[in-house]
Amino acid sequence: MPPILELRGITKRFPGVLANDHIDLTLNQGEILALLGENGAGKSTLMNVLYGLYPPDEGEIIVRGRPIKVHSPNDAIAAGIGMVHQHFMLVPVLTVTENVMLGVETLRGGVFLDRQKAAARIRQISEQFGLPVDPDAYIKDLPVGVQQRVEIIKLLYRNADILILDEPTAVLTPQEVDDLFKVIRSLVAQGKSLIFITHKLREVLAVADRIEVLRLGKVVGQADPKTATQAELASMMVGRAVELIAHKTPARPGEPVLQVQDLRVLDDRENVAVDGVSLEVRAGEVLGVAGVQGNGQTELVEALTGLRPALAGRIRVAGRDVTRANPRRITESGVAHVPEDRQRDGLVLTYPVADNMVLNTYYLPPFAQGVIIQQAAVDQAAAERVKQFDVRTPGIGVNAGTLSGGNQQKVIVARELSRPIKLLIASQPTRGLDVGSIEYIHGRILAKRDEGCAVLLVSTELDEIMALSDRIAVMYRGKIVAVVEAARVNKGYLGLLMAGVHPDQVAAPEQGEEVEAVF
Amino acid sequence: MTQATAPVKTARWQQALQPLAAPALAIFTALVAGSVLIVITDEGVLEAFRTAPATAPGAMWRAITTAYGSMFEGSLGNPARIIAALQSGDPKAIAEAFFPITDSLVTATPYIFAGLAVAVGFRAGLFNIGVEGQLFIGAICSVWVGFAVKGLPAILHIPLAMLAGALGGALWAFIPAILKAKTGAHEVINTIMMNYIAFRLSEWLLGDKGPLQRPGTANPVSPFIEPSAELPRFFPDPIRFHLGFFIALGVAFLVWWFLFKTTWGFEVRTVGQNPNAAKYAGMSITRNIVIAMCLSGALAGLAGANEVQGVNHNLAYAFSSGYGFDSIALALLGKSHPAGVVGAALLFGTLRSGATRMQNIARIPVDIIDIILALVIAFIAAPAIIRFLYRLKTAGPGEGTVFTRGWGK
Numbered sequence: 062m063p064p065i066l067e068l069r070g071i072t073k074r075f076p077g078v079l080a081n082d083h084i085d086l087t088l089n090q091g092e093i094l095a096l097l098g099e100n101g102a103g104k105s106t107l108m109n110v111l112y113g114l115y116p117p118d119e120g121e122i123i124v125r126g127r128p129i130k131v132h133s134p135n136d137a138i139a140a141g142i143g144m145v146h147q148h149f150m151l152v153p154v155l156t157v158t159e160n161v162m163l164g165v166e167t168l169r170g171g172v173f174l175d176r177q178k179a180a181a182r183i184r185q186i187s188e189q190f191g192l193p194v195d196p197d198a199y200i201k202d203l204p205v206g207v208q209q210r211v212e213i214i215k216l217l218y219r220n221a222d223i224l225i226l227d228e229p230t231a232v233l234t235p236q237e238v239d240d241l242f243k244v245i246r247s248l249v250a251q252g253k254s255l256i257f258i259t260h261k262l263r264e265v266l267a268v269a270d271r272i273e274v275l276r277l278g279k280v281v282g283q284a285d286p287k288t289a290t291q292a293e294l295a296s297m298m299v300g301r302a303v304e305l306i307a308h309k310t311p312a313r314p315g316e317p318v319l320q321v322q323d324l325r326v327l328d329d330r331e332n333v334a335v336d337g338v339s340l341e342v343r344a345g346e347v348l349g350v351a352g353v354q355g356n357g358q359t360e361l362v363e364a365l366t367g368l369r370p371a372l373a374g375r376i377r378v379a380g381r382d383v384t385r386a387n388p389r390r391i392t393e394s395g396v397a398h399v400p401e402d403r404q405r406d407g408l409v410l411t412y413p414v415a416d417n418m419v420l421n422t423y424y425l426p427p428f429a430q431g432v433i434i435q436q437a438a439v440d441q442a443a444a445e446r447v448k449q450f451d452v453r454t455p456g457i458g459v460n461a462g463t464l465s466g467g468n469q470q471k472v473i474v475a476r477e478l479s480r481p482i483k484l485l486i487a488s489q490p491t492r493g494l495d496v497g498s499i500e501y502i503h504g505r506i507l508a509k510r511d512e513g514c515a516v517l518l519v520s521t522e523l524d525e526i527m528a529l530s531d532r533i534a535v536m537y538r539g540k541i542v543a544v545v546e547a548a549r550v551n552k553g554y555l556g557l558l559m560a561g562v563h564p565d566q567v568a569a570p571e572q573g574e575e576v577e578a579v580f
Numbered sequence: 581m582t583q584a585t586a587p588v589k590t591a592r593w594q595q596a597l598q599p600l601a602a603p604a605l606a607i608f609t610a611l612v613a614g615s616v617l618i619v620i621t622d623e624g625v626l627e628a629f630r631t632a633p634a635t636a637p638g639a640m641w642r643a644i645t646t647a648y649g650s651m652f653e654g655s656l657g658n659p660a661r662i663i664a665a666l667q668s669g670d671p672k673a674i675a676e677a678f679f680p681i682t683d684s685l686v687t688a689t690p691y692i693f694a695g696l697a698v699a700v701g702f703r704a705g706l707f708n709i710g711v712e713g714q715l716f717i718g719a720i721c722s723v724w725v726g727f728a729v730k731g732l733p734a735i736l737h738i739p740l741a742m743l744a745g746a747l748g749g750a751l752w753a754f755i756p757a758i759l760k761a762k763t764g765a766h767e768v769i770n771t772i773m774m775n776y777i778a779f780r781l782s783e784w785l786l787g788d789k790g791p792l793q794r795p796g797t798a799n800p801v802s803p804f805i806e807p808s809a810e811l812p813r814f815f816p817d818p819i820r821f822h823l824g825f826f827i828a829l830g831v832a833f834l835v836w837w838f839l840f841k842t843t844w845g846f847e848v849r850t851v852g853q854n855p856n857a858a859k860y861a862g863m864s865i866t867r868n869i870v871i872a873m874c875l876s877g878a879l880a881g882l883a884g885a886n887e888v889q890g891v892n893h894n895l896a897y898a899f900s901s902g903y904g905f906d907s908i909a910l911a912l913l914g915k916s917h918p919a920g921v922v923g924a925a926l927l928f929g930t931l932r933s934g935a936t937r938m939q940n941i942a943r944i945p946v947d948i949i950d951i952i953l954a955l956v957i958a959f960i961a962a963p964a965i966i967r968f969l970y971r972l973k974t975a976g977p978g979e980g981t982v983f984t985r986g987w988g989k
Contacts, residue, residue: 368859389862398860406860409853420850421861424843432842 063126065090065254066111066142066223071120073106080106082278083120088223088256091249095269095286096258099298099495101465103278104258105147108225112144113137124223143221145212147228153201157194157211158183161218179218186217191247206237213244224248225256230264231493235523235556242268260298260495262291274298299497309507312531315344318484318515319365324374326357326364334360336539337374342484347506347516349530349547351523353559357539358519359401362488365517366398367391368406379483392421397477401488401519403466407473410462414454415443417461418476442479450475451501467498474502478509485509488519503529523552523559537561603913605966606959607927614952615644618944622647647942651949654937655684655930675815680933682821686891688929690715690900692828693883694907695914695921696835697749697876702916703839704872705852710756710771711880712904713778714749718881720782721748722888723895724792726805737808742827742885749881750874752778757873761866767873775904786897800897811890824890829922831882836918838875848872880904909957928953 066088073081080103088094098104110117113131121128124140131137137144151160158180167182169175180196187194192210200208209229216224226245230238245268249255259265265272265286272284274297282297295303319342326335334357342348352358363369365376367388376384378394392398400406408417419428419439427438443457452471454464461469470490477485487506491499506529510516520526526533530547535558543564545555557567619625619640628639657680665677694711701708708714722745729737756770785792786800794803811822839845850858851868859865883903888895910928914920935949959966 366860387862387864388860392862400860405854406856409850409857411853412850416846420857423846423861429843432844434841434843434846436841 062090063123064088065125067123068107068111069121069123071107071110071122072118073103073110073115074118079278081110081117084275084278084280086273086280088254090254091252093245093249093255093257093268093270095265095272096256096275097260097262097265097272097294097298098275099260099497100467100493101495102275102298104275105227106278107275108144108227108256108258111137112142112225138219138221140223141221142223142225143216143219144225145209145216145227145229147231149208149212151200151208151211153199155200156196157198157200157203157214158196160200160211161196161215165219182218183214186214190217190251191244204237206233206240209233209237209241210244213248222253223256224253225258227258228260228493229257230259230261238264262294262496265294266291276300295496298495303496303500309529310511312346312510314346314531315513317341317343318379319517320375320377321365322375324361324364324376325372326360326369327372328357328360333372334539335364338536338539338541340534340541340544342515342517344483344515345510345513346531347510347518347529349526349533350517350519350536350541351526351533351555351559352521352536354521356536358488358521358536361536362398362401362486362517362519365391365486366396366400389421395481395483397480397482397485399470399473399477399485399487399490401492403470403473408461408469411460413458414447414452414461414464414472415440415457417472418443418446418457420476422476422480446475446479449479450505467494470494470498470502474505478505482509482514484515484517486517486519489521490518491520491522491525499525523555526555527552535559602963602966603924603960605970606963607956609959609966609969610952610955611648613955614948615648617948617951618643618647621945621948643942647938647944647948650941650944651931651934651938653934654680654941655934657681675819679819680937682815682819684926684930684933685825686820686822686929687933688925689825689828689890690883690887690903691907691910691925691928692825692832692922693879693886694903695910695925696832696918697879697883698907698911699914699916699918699921700835700839700848700872700879701876702911703852704848704868705855706760706869706873706876707768708753708771708873708876708880709768709908710753710774710778710904711876711883711907712900712902713771713775714752714877714880715884715900715904716778716782717752717884718745718749719884719888719895719899720785720792721745721881722809722885723802723805726809726888727803727894729809730806732806732808734808734810734812737806738811738889741805741809741889742882745881745885745888746878747881749884750878753873753877753880754870757870757877760873761869782895783897786895792895794894802895804894805888809889810893811886820891822890824886827882828886828925831879832918832922835875835879839918844871883907906953909953913957913960927956 064087068084068086071081071084084107096104096107106115109115111122111131113133113136116132122131123129124142129136129140131140152163158176161183162174162179167175167179183194183196186192192214194207194210194214200211203211213224229241233241245255245257257269266289269286272286272289272294273280274282274284274294276298284294284297292303321338321340324335324338325333328334336357338361340348350358350361360369364371367383367386367390370385374384375382378391378396381394383391383394404410409420416439419442422428423434428435428442440457446452447454447457450471452475453468461472464472474490485506490506491502494502506516506518518526518529527547532544533547533550533555534541534544535555536542537559538561543558554567558564622643625636625639625643628636657677662677665673694715697711697714698708722741725741725744729740732740752774756765756767756774759765759770760767783800784790786802787793788798792802794801811824813820813822815821839849847858847863847868848871850861850863851865855865858868884900887899892899906928910924911921913927914922914924931949931953935946938944938949939946
C-alpha cells in the first residue's frame, strides 16, 4: 500500500528567504508523524503549502499514490486533508453545531439549517473518537481545550483522514494536553493519520510514532521516539548542543526589593482576581509564581506594573510605595517588565526594531534632547543591543512584526535588561518560543539575578518555574496558597497545589519538608 | 523566517518612487474610467452613433480630449499661451497665462490644512470626521479677530487672526477629545454632532440680526476683515495666489517634524498604532488623545482661517464646500503622511479647479470630476485592484494607517 501522503521536493521561497528547501516527507496510514523544529524552521510554511494556503514553487503532493494539486483549502479538504491551526478558527457567538456546519451546512427544504441532523452527527463523532462536547454550547463559553476538540470535530465532520495539528499544545494546560494525547491515539487507532507540529520535545517523545526534524527549511534528520533523547532532538533542531537545564548557582538573597501586602485586584469583569496576595522578592533571588492560567497571575502582574489599579493593599519597590502608581513611575523606580502578551503589550509591531528598543526610554537622554528625538543615539543603542542580545534581524530598521516570535521576545528582553533595574517582572517569558531562544532567555534572567536583581517570574510552565526559581509561590483562585523552596519540591507536588489541593492534604515530597503556608 | 538575507538591491530613486506607484496608477485608472463616463454622457458621441457610426470613434476621442484638455488647461494652464506670454514679456499676459495654475494652488491650500488635520487624527488612531465643523469654527474666530480688532499692523494682525482660527478649531475638537478620553464616547459620533452644532451656530451668528452679520445687509455674511488681517497676495487681481499656500507648506513640515522627530509625536503615533503598548511604555493614552485631537482641530481651524484671510476676506454662510469631508479621502490618499497629504491636496486642488473649466468649455458636468475623484479614492482604498491590474509587487509591511479604534475604551 502506498503511503497515504507523500511530499516530494517541496520548495517555497519568500522574498529573501528560502522557507522550504526541497522537503521530502512521507506519512503512513494510521501513523502519528511529529514535525519538530524551531520557530522559523519552515514547519508552518510546509503545512500551509499542503493545506493550499501557499502555492509551492516546486515539488509535488501525492495523496494515496495520486499526485494532486492543492490551490486552496477546499482542494485540501476534498483530498481528505484537514488542519487545526494554532489560533482557532471558530466564531465565538455561534454554537458548536453551527461552527462545525459552517461552510458545509446541512439544509432542510433547501433553505433552512438542519441543526438537529448536524448535531446528531457531531454526537456520533464525539462518541466514536472520545471527543466529548455539547453540540448546543456556545464557543465563547467553552474552555480552550474543548474549543480545540471542536476544531478536530470540524475536520472529522468533513471526513478528513489526514489531520494536521499545528502546535496544538501551546494553549493547553497539562491536563488538557493529556486529554489531547488520548484523542490523538484514538484517532489513529481508528485509521486516521496525523501530522503533529511542535517544538516541545517531551510531547514528541510521548506521542509520536516517527519524528522528522526541520531546520532552516530543510529536513535535517529523522528520529525514533523509542530510542531518541530530548538532548539529541534539541541539538538536531538547533544545530548545536543545547543546555536543556539552566545551570544556576545558589542564590544569595539580599534586601527585599518587592514587597506586596494584602493586594486585591479586580479583573475586567470586576471580579476579584487577586485576593489578598502578600509576597516578597529579595535582591538576587528568583521568586516563581506557578499556577494554571487564569488564577489571577495576569492581574497580579498588571497591578505590580501599574497597568491595572489595585483595589486594596500595598506595593513597595525598594522601599518606595508604588501602589496605584502609573507605569512610567514604576518603570522609573527600576522595574523591568517582560509582558505576558508580547505582541499586544510589549511591542509596536509596525515600528522598526530600533524604536521598539527605546519604547519606554525614548524621552530620556541620550535618546531625546528636550522633546527632540535623537535618532542617531537611538539607532546606535539599538544596534548595540541587537548584537549583544543576539536578535536575528536583517537590520534595526526592519519592523518588529516581521521578526519571529523568539526574536521579538529578544527585542523586549534586550530593552528591559539593558537599563539599570532593581526588579525584573517576567510573565510567561518563553511562551511559544523555540528551544534555542528559551535557553538564551533563561540564561539572561539568571545572569540578571546573579547581578543582584530581584526577579519575579510568572509562568504556567512548571518546567520553567522549576528551572529558574529559588522560591516558588503557587497561586490558585487569586490567592497564594503556598510559598516553598524550589529545591525541596517536585512537579507532582506543585501540580496538586496548582489544582487547588490544600497544602495540608498534600504529602510532602521529601522527608523533613518545610512548607511555608501563607493564607 | 529569521535568516538575515541581503535585501534586494534597488536604486535609491526607485525606492523613493515606489510608494508613489500605486497612487499614480490609481489616478491614471480613474481617468481612464472617467473617460468612459465622458464618452457615454457626451451628446456629440451619441449624435455620431445615430447619424454616422463610422465617425463615432473620432467623436469619442474628441470628447475625451476636449474634456481632459480643458481640465488640464483649467488647472495648469495652456502651455502655448504661457510660452507666448513669456515671450511677449507683458506682465499682464504672463499673469493671465499663469492664472489657472496659481488658482489650483489656491484651491489646494485649504486641502493641505484640512488633510493634515485628518492625517494627525489617523496617526493617533482617531477618526476626526469633525474637520468640517472645526474649520467653520476656525473661520468664525478668524473673521471676528479680522474685523473686530482694529489698528494692528499686519505683522501682528495676520498671525493673531490665524491663531484665533487654530484655537477655535482646537477648542471644537477638544470637546469630543475629552469625552473620548474620559468616558470612551466614540469620536466619530461626537465629531459629527459637533459639526451640526458648528453649522447651526454659524447660521445663527451670520443670520438675520446675528452678532456677526454685516451691518446694513440682510444677507448671511460677516463684515469684511481689516486689510491688515488679509494674507498678502503676490500678484494683482484676478490672481488670488496668497501667502497661505506657503504657510500650509510650512505647517505640513512642522506636522511632519512633530510626528516623526519629537517625543510628543512618538507618543501620539504609538497610541495610534498600539494603545496597549503605549500604556505599557508609560505613555498617557488620555493625554495623547487630547493632544492629537486638539492639534487636528487646530489644523482644521487654520484651513478656515486661510479661506477667510486669504480668499474671501469675509465669512459667508456655507462657504466651505466640503473641504473637511474631502480631506478624509485626501488623508487616505496621502497615507496620513504630511508629504503625501500635500501631494494629494495638490491633486485635489488641480482637479477641482480644472473641473470648473471642464464644465465651461467641454460642457461636462462638474459631477464627472466628483466621480473621478471618487474613483481615485476607491482605487487607493482598494490597492489590491491596482496591484492586480498592473501586476505590482505587494508593498512591504509599513506603519499602517489606523482609521479608528473600536467603540468605547
